[in-house]
Amino acid sequence: MIELGKVILSDDIKEKFFVCDLNKCKGACCVEGDLGAPLEKDELPIMEEIYEKVKPYLTEEGKAAIEEQGTYILDEDGDYSTPTIGGKECAYAIYDEKGILKCGIEEAYNDGLVDYKKPISCHLYPIRAQKYDEFEALNYDQWDICSPACDLGQQLSLPVYKFLKDALTRKYGEEWYQELCKVIEEEG
Numbered sequence: 001m002i003e004l005g006k007v008i009l010s011d012d013i014k015e016k017f018f019v020c021d022l023n024k025c026k027g028a029c030c031v032e033g034d035l036g037a038p039l040e041k042d043e044l045p046i047m048e049e050i051y052e053k054v055k056p057y058l059t060e061e062g063k064a065a066i067e068e069q070g071t072y073i074l075d076e077d078g079d080y081s082t083p084t085i086g087g088k089e090c091a092y093a094i095y096d097e098k099g100i101l102k103c104g105i106e107e108a109y110n111d112g113l114v115d116y117k118k119p120i121s122c123h124l125y126p127i128r129a130q131k132y133d134e135f136e137a138l139n140y141d142q143w144d145i146c147s148p149a150c151d152l153g154q155q156l157s158l159p160v161y162k163f164l165k166d167a168l169t170r171k172y173g174e175e176w177y178q179e180l181c182k183v184i185e186e187e188g
Helices: 041-057 060-071 103-112 121-125 144-156 167-170 174-187
Strands: 001-003 008-009 093-095 101-103 127-131 136-140
Touching: 041 060, 041 103, 041 144, 093 103, 101 103, 121 127, 121 167, 127 167, 167 174
Parallel strands: 008 136
Antiparallel strands: 001 008, 093 101, 127 136
């Protein structure tokens, strides 16, 4: 376990290897599961604000789901997430020409239309963040649909925390990330 400020990270984040292999998994994490992508409260107004710019990127089914459910939903546990299409894929997910699911929000970001890349929970995956009163816990979420990513990460010798450098820096800042690297290197 690594404790860095008010963040506690599981050892898996430094010990496990991971690199998304979209050609093999086809973006299954955008479809699998019971709910859409988890959203933090500060992301809710952003989802509303960017919707009109993201909308042209979305499928007709995705737009219909958002029009019906809203730009985000509140689940039975009191958590927020993106709406889904028929309880399956995220309403913001789109298929590219190879049949790979991608994020419509991220496509709008890549085209310079919005300055929000995608929900931080998606950007941080396979790390799942859980907030508590005094700290935030970051745990590696091992899922069978990501076994190609584990294989590729192992092949490239890229640990989870290095694969997620941009996401961790986005969430906690450059200084925090550099400190994380330092702590991990010192632990050897």
